[in-house]
Amino acid sequence: MNLEGKIGLITGGTGGIGAATALEFARHGVDVALVARRMDGGAEKVRKAIQSDGHRCDLIGGDMAKPKDAARCVEETIRRFGGVDILVHAAGESARGGLLDTSVEAWYYAFETHVHALFHLCRACVPTMRAKRQGAIIAISSTSGLRGCVGAFAYGVAKGALPNFVRALARELADDNVRVNCVSPGVIRTRFQDYLTPEQVRHNIDQRIPLHREGKPEDVAEMITLLAANDYVTGQNFVIDGGQTMRIA
Numbered sequence: 001m002n003l004e005g006k007i008g009l010i011t012g013g014t015g016g017i018g019a020a021t022a023l024e025f026a027r028h029g030v031d032v033a034l035v036a037r038r039m040d041g042g043a044e045k046v047r048k049a050i051q052s053d054g055h056r057c058d059l060i061g062g063d064m065a066k067p068k069d070a071a072r073c074v075e076e077t078i079r080r081f082g083g084v085d086i087l088v089h090a091a092g093e094s095a096r097g098g099l100l101d102t103s104v105e106a107w108y109y110a111f112e113t114h115v116h117a118l119f120h121l122c123r124a125c126v127p128t129m130r131a132k133r134q135g136a137i138i139a140i141s142s143t144s145g146l147r148g149c150v151g152a153f154a155y156g157v158a159k160g161a162l163p164n165f166v167r168a169l170a171r172e173l174a175d176d177n178v179r180v181n182c183v184s185p186g187v188i189r190t191r192f193q194d195y196l197t198p199e200q201v202r203h204n205i206d207q208r209i210p211l212h213r214e215g216k217p218e219d220v221a222e223m224i225t226l227l228a229a230n231d232y233v234t235g236q237n238f239v240i241d242g243g244q245t246m247r248i249a
Contacts, residue, residue: 003229004029007081009074011035011064011121012091014043017140017188017224020217021088022046022057024225030086031056033077037063037091056081064091064117065109074124083132086228087125089118090140095154102154110154115161122169126178135178136228139166140220143186143241159184163237170235179234181227186241188215210243 008025012018013034022032023046032050034057036043043059050057060076062069077084092113095106118139129135144152145159163182170180187204205212220240227233239245 002029003086003225006030006085006228007033007077007083008086008088008228009033009035009077009084009121009125010088010090011062011070011073011117012089012140014038014040014046014059016090017185017217017220018088018090019046020221021090021224023049024218024221025086025228026050026053026055026057028225028229029055030228031081033058033060033073033081033084035060035062035064035073035091037061064089064121065112067116067120070117070120071124074121078128083128084125085129085132085135087121087135087137088140088224088228089121089138091117092140092158093155094152096152098151098153107154110158111161114155114158115165118162118165126173129178130173130176133177135173135176137166137169137178137180138224138227139180139182140224141182141184141237143184143239143245146184146239146245166237167235174234177231179227179231181233181235182237183220183223183227184237184239184241185220186215186239186244188217188220188240208244209241210246213242215240215242 008030013022014036047057060073062073095110139162141162142159144156149156166180166182
């Protein structure tokens with residue numbers, strides 16, 4: 001795959017799937033802008049790792065729950081790098097709680113970070129992609145959005161909106177040669193799984209996941225990179241879950 005010289009913008013790019021994608025992009029020659037709320041040691045670690053491979057990496061601070069931040073991060077990337085060829089929206093948090101114990105604030109925040117942020121990011125990126133008649137947009141959803149998620153109601157509903165967002169935008173941008181796809185990870189070993197007890201982890205591996213292991217962020221990053229490079233795939237949602245969602249029970 002040839003991504004040499006492309007410019008990638010990754011939200012949530014300093015940990016988990018976002019960081020793994022940034023590193024995978026750099027291995028394929030992509031210069032990367034990483035967006036994160038917290039510019040901590042993790043952010044600097046990813047930046048240095050990419051720069052050590054001889055590729056450019058800039059850190060941009062921004063809270064994807066704020067529309068102005070989402071648009072500003074795109075504008076800042078265009079100003080620093082000259083454009084955006086690949087947008088990956090990986091930022092977001094898992095809100096715990098069912099219907100009756102999810103606060104109104106948590107409900108709106110889930111949509112602000114996962115859905116509304118993607119809307120504002122795309123509005124800012126699409127004009128430059130249309131002008132170049134090329135581009136790739138990849139949203140990170142979740143199997144929680146496909147099958148529901150007990151104990152994370154707001155998160156599951158918000159993630160479930162993303163594949164439909166992607167299909168609608170893919171149709172709209174097809175004539176401009178801008179591709180829009182979605183990736184839905186299952187149980188991936190990131191900080192999002194820290195709330196699981198050892199017994200729950202073992203149950204997932206033994207009973208719920210046919211491949212009998214948790215996924216790694218790198219498993220998802222490889223698919224994202226493929227979607228960034230393949231110019232004949234659009235409007236699709238790719239599930240990466242070790243076979244979990246194909247099970248009946």
